[in-house]
Amino acid sequence: MIPIDNFLVLSAILFSLGMYGVLARRNAVLILMSVELMLQAVVINFVAFAVYLDPETFTGIIFGIFVIVIAAAEVGLALAIILRLFRNRQISNVDEADLLKW
Amino acid sequence: MGMDQAWLIPAIPAAAFVILLIFGPYLPRKGDWLAIAAIGTSFILVFPVLADLLDQADGTTYVAGEKAWEWLSFDLAGAGETFNIEIGFYVDPITIVMLAVVTLIALMVQVYSIAYMKGDSRYGWYFTAMSLFAASMLTLVLANNLLLLYAGWEAVGFCSFLLIGFWYEKRSAAEAAKKAFITTRIGDVGLLIGIIMLWLEGPNTFNIQEIIAFAEEGGYETTYLTAAVLFLFMGALGKSGQFPLHVWLPDAMEGPTPVSALIHAATMVVAGVYLVARMLPLFELADPIALDIVLVVGLITVMISATMGLAATDIKRVIAYSTLNSLGLMFVALGSSAVTAAMLYLFVHAFFKALLFLGAGSVIHATEEQDMNRLGGLAAKMPITAAMFAIGTLAMIGIIPLSGFWAKDEVLAVTREEQHIVVYLVLLSSLFITGLYMTRLFVRTFLFAPREQEVYDRAHENGLLITVPLLILGLLATVGGFVVFDEVGEALGFAGGFGQFVFLHEAHGFEFHLDVAVTSTVLAGGGVVFGWFLWRDKAELAASVRDRFAPISTLLANRYYIDEIYQFAIDHIVLGAGALIAWFDRVVVNDAGVNGSANIGYLAGFEAKFLQTGRLPNYALAIVAGILLLSVVMLVALV
Numbered sequence: 001m002i003p004i005d006n007f008l009v010l011s012a013i014l015f016s017l018g019m020y021g022v023l024a025r026r027n028a029v030l031i032l033m034s035v036e037l038m039l040q041a042v043v044i045n046f047v048a049f050a051v052y053l054d055p056e057t058f059t060g061i062i063f064g065i066f067v068i069v070i071a072a073a074e075v076g077l078a079l080a081i082i083l084r085l086f087r088n089r090q091i092s093n094v095d096e097a098d099l100l101k102w
Numbered sequence: 103m104g105m106d107q108a109w110l111i112p113a114i115p116a117a118a119f120v121i122l123l124i125f126g127p128y129l130p131r132k133g134d135w136l137a138i139a140a141i142g143t144s145f146i147l148v149f150p151v152l153a154d155l156l157d158q159a160d161g162t163t164y165v166a167g168e169k170a171w172e173w174l175s176f177d178l179a180g181a182g183e184t185f186n187i188e189i190g191f192y193v194d195p196i197t198i199v200m201l202a203v204v205t206l207i208a209l210m211v212q213v214y215s216i217a218y219m220k221g222d223s224r225y226g227w228y229f230t231a232m233s234l235f236a237a238s239m240l241t242l243v244l245a246n247n248l249l250l251l252y253a254g255w256e257a258v259g260f261c262s263f264l265l266i267g268f269w270y271e272k273r274s275a276a277e278a279a280k281k282a283f284i285t286t287r288i289g290d291v292g293l294l295i296g297i298i299m300l301w302l303e304g305p306n307t308f309n310i311q312e313i314i315a316f317a318e319e320g321g322y323e324t325t326y327l328t329a330a331v332l333f334l335f336m337g338a339l340g341k342s343g344q345f346p347l348h349v350w351l352p353d354a355m356e357g358p359t360p361v362s363a364l365i366h367a368a369t370m371v372v373a374g375v376y377l378v379a380r381m382l383p384l385f386e387l388a389d390p391i392a393l394d395i396v397l398v399v400g401l402i403t404v405m406i407s408a409t410m411g412l413a414a415t416d417i418k419r420v421i422a423y424s425t426l427n428s429l430g431l432m433f434v435a436l437g438s439s440a441v442t443a444a445m446l447y448l449f450v451h452a453f454f455k456a457l458l459f460l461g462a463g464s465v466i467h468a469t470e471e472q473d474m475n476r477l478g479g480l481a482a483k484m485p486i487t488a489a490m491f492a493i494g495t496l497a498m499i500g501i502i503p504l505s506g507f508w509a510k511d512e513v514l515a516v517t518r519e520e521q522h523i524v525v526y527l528v529l530l531s532s533l534f535i536t537g538l539y540m541t542r543l544f545v546r547t548f549l550f551a552p553r554e555q556e557v558y559d560r561a562h563e564n565g566l567l568i569t570v571p572l573l574i575l576g577l578l579a580t581v582g583g584f585v586v587f588d589e590v591g592e593a594l595g596f597a598g599g600f601g602q603f604v605f606l607h608e609a610h611g612f613e614f615h616l617d618v619a620v621t622s623t624v625l626a627g628g629g630v631v632f633g634w635f636l637w638r639d640k641a642e643l644a645a646s647v648r649d650r651f652a653p654i655s656t657l658l659a660n661r662y663y664i665d666e667i668y669q670f671a672i673d674h675i676v677l678g679a680g681a682l683i684a685w686f687d688r689v690v691v692n693d694a695g696v697n698g699s700a701n702i703g704y705l706a707g708f709e710a711k712f713l714q715t716g717r718l719p720n721y722a723l724a725i726v727a728g729i730l731l732l733s734v735v736m737l738v739a740l741v
Contacts, residue, residue: 022722031718094718101716 007048015041026093028082032075039071103147104154105167105193111147111201112240115140119233122226132226137233138212144240145205152198156595162602162609166194166311168246183306192246192310195604199445200243200376203452207368208236210571214460215360217567218467228268228358235261239369243376247308248297251377255293255337258370259286265365266357278353285350289340296333299326314383328388334381335396342374342429345403349665351426355418359463362418367425367459368452375432375448379441382606386439397437401525403430404532406662411539413658415474417462420543424498425455427536434529435513438520441606443512446586450505454497454579460572461491464564465547471557474543479552483561486569488548490576495544497579499537499626502619505583512586514622515615530625537629538636542644545637586612
C-alpha cells in the first residue's frame with residue numbers, strides 16, 4: 001500500500017499551488033481555477049484519510065463527493081458573476097473591481 | 103360593632119374618596135353630601151368602639167383592641183426569617199381621643215365648607231381631597247404598625263400639599279404648598295430612618311406594641327435607641343411645625359380657611375404629638391437627652407411663635423403662630439413624659455383652634471379681607487362670629503373656666519414638678535405674650551372703629567352652615583376642659599377624669615394646683631389687659647412701643663429672618679452643591695463617560711473601516727495570512 005505521506009505531500013503541493021495562484025493572479029478566471037485546485041487538494045486529503053483511518057465506512061469519500069458537488073455549483077455561480085462583471089464593465093481583472101469598500 | 107370593626111372608621115371616608123374621585127362630577131351637588139355622610143358615619147362609629155373599650159376595661163386597666171391582616175409576606179434572603187407587613191388597627195385610649203377629635207372636627211369643617219367653598223370652580227375636588235385626608239389621618243391614628251402609620255403619615259402630607267395649593271393659580275399658594283411638602287419631607291426622611299432602625303435591630307416586626315415590649319426587655323442598646331427615637335422625633339418635628347422646621351406652617355395659610363382649621367390646626371399638625379405620645383415608652387427608655395431635646399424644641403417653638411405672633415398682621419397667620427405656640431406646649435408636656443397633659447391639650451386645642459380658624463374664615467368670607475390693618479369694628483355686624491371668636495381667644499389664652507385653661511394648667515403643673523424652674527418660668531412668660539397677641543388679634547379685628555369703611559360695609563353675619571359649626575365648637579371650647587374632672591368623666595361613663603383614661607404608666611386623678619392656676623391666670627390676664635391698652639382705639643400706644651423698640655419689631659415682623667437664612671442656605675449651599683453635582687454629571691458622567699466611550703467606538707470604527715479596501719487580493723492575502731498565523735500557533739502549541 002502506498003504510504004499516506006505521499007498523498008499528503010501531493011495534497012500539500014496542490015494546495016500551495018492553488019494558494020499561490022489565488023494570491024498572485026489578477027485574472028478572475030485564473031483565480032477561480034486556483035480555488036478549484038485548492039479544493040481538489042482537500043478532496044485528496046479526505047479520501048486518503050478515509051481509506052487509511054476508517055476503511056469500513058465511506059464517510060470521508062462521501063465528503064469528497066460533497067466537495068466536488070459544491071465546487072461545481074460554485075463554479076457555475078462564480079462564472080456567472082465574472083461574466084456579468086465583464087459584460088457590464090469590460091473587466092476581468094479583480095483589481096479593478098473595488099466598489100465594495102468603505 | 104366593637105373594637106374589631108374599628109377599621110371601618112377610616113374605610114368609610116376612603117370609600118367615599120374613591121367614589122367621589124370617579125363619579126364625583128356626575129353626582130348631584132358634586133357629591134359634597136357623600137363626603138359629609140361618610141365622615142359623619144365615621145364619627146358615629148367612634149362611639150361603639152369607645153363603648154367596647156370601656157366595657158372590656160377593668161377599672162383603669164384598658165385592654166387595647168387589635169386586629170391585623172397580613173398584607174405582604176416573604177422570606178428574607180439569607181436571613182432565614184420571614185418578613186411580614188401587616189395592615190392592622192390598634193385601639194387604645196390615645197387612639198380614641200384622636201379618633202374623636204379628627205372625625206368631629208372634620209365633620210364640622212366639611213359642613214362649614216359647603217357655605218365657605220360655594221361657587222368654587224373645584225368644589226367637588228375639595229370634598230374629594232377632604233375625604234382622602236380624613237381616611238389617611240384616621241389610618242395614621244389607628245395603625246398598629248409603624249409602616250402603616252408611615253403610609254398614613256405621607257398620605258396626610260400629600261393631602262396637605264393638595265389643599266394648601268388648592269388655589270394653585272395663585273403663585274403664593276403654589277409655592278406655599280411646595281414649601282410645606284418639602285419642609286415636612288425633611289422630617290419624614292428622619293421618621294423613615296427611625297422606623298428602619300427600630301426594625302433592623304428589633305424583633306423583625308413593625309408592630310408598635312411589640313417593638314415597645316422588645317425595648318422594655320432591653321432589646322436595644324441605649325445609644326442606638328436614642329438615635330432611633332431622635333430620628334422618629336425628626337418626623338414629628340416636621341409634621342408638627344416645631345423649630346427649626348416650623349417655617350411651612352404660617353405659609354400654609356394660603357389654603358382655604360376650613361383646610362387650615364382641619365389640617366393645620368386640629369388634626370394633621372398634631373400627628374407629631376400623637377407619634378411621640380405613642381412612642382413615649384421608647385423615649386423614656388432611651389438616654390434622657392432624647393426627652394430633653396423634645397422639651398427644648400417645644401420650648402423654643404413656644405417662645406419664637408408667641409413673639410412672631412405679636413408682629414403678624416394677617417389674621418390667619420396670627421392664629422397659625424398660636425397653633426405653633428400650642429404645639430410647642432404639647433411637646434413641652436411630652437418632654438416631661440406627661441402623655442395626659444399633652445393629649446388633654448391636644449383634645450381641647452382642636453376645639454378652640456378650629457373655632458378660631460372657622461371664625462377667621464367667617465370674617466374672611468364676609469369681608470374678603472384678612473389683613474388686620476383693614477378690619478376692625480366687626481363685632482357690631484357679626485355678633486355670633488365675634489362672640490365665638492372671643493371664646494376661642496380666651497380659651498387659647500387660658501382664662502378660667504374655658505377649656506384651654508385646664509389643659510394649660512396640667513402642662514404647667516407637670517413642668518413645674520418635673521423640670522428645671524427655668525422651663526416653668528419661660529412657659530409662664532409665654533403665657534403673657536400669648537395673652538398679648540391673642541388680645542391684639544381680637545381687638546384689631548372685632549372692636550373699635552373700622553379702619554376701612556369699604557370692607558366694613560361688606561361685612562355681614564354668615565348663614566347657618568357657618569354659624570352652627572361655630573356655635574358647636576364654641577360650646578365644646580367652653581366645656582371641653584371639664585373632662586379633667588372625675589365627676590364629669592363618671593357622668594359620661596368613663597372610670598374618671600381624663601387622667602384616668604389617657605395615661606402612660608398609671609392613672610391619676612385630677613388635682614387643682616391653686617398656685618399654678620393663680621400665677622398663670624394673673625400673667626395671661628395681665629397680657630389681655632396690657633394688650634387691650636396697647637391696641638385700643640387706633641393702637642397709638644402699640645405704635646409708639648413699636649417705634650421705641652424698632653429693631654425688635656423689625657426682627658419679629660421678619661420672623662427672625664429664619665426664612666431668609668433658609669433661602670440663603672438653599673441658594674448658596676443646596677443650589678451650589680447642586681451645581682457642582684450637575685457639573686460632575688455633565689462633564690464627567692455624560693461627556694467623559696457616556697459620550698466618551700461612545701466616541702472611542704466611533705473613532706475605532708472610523709479608523710478600522712479603511713481596512714475594507716474592496717479589493718479581492720487583499721482579502722485573499724488576509725485569509726492566507728490568518729491561516730498561516732493559526733498554523734504557527736497550532737504548531738507551537740502542539741510542540
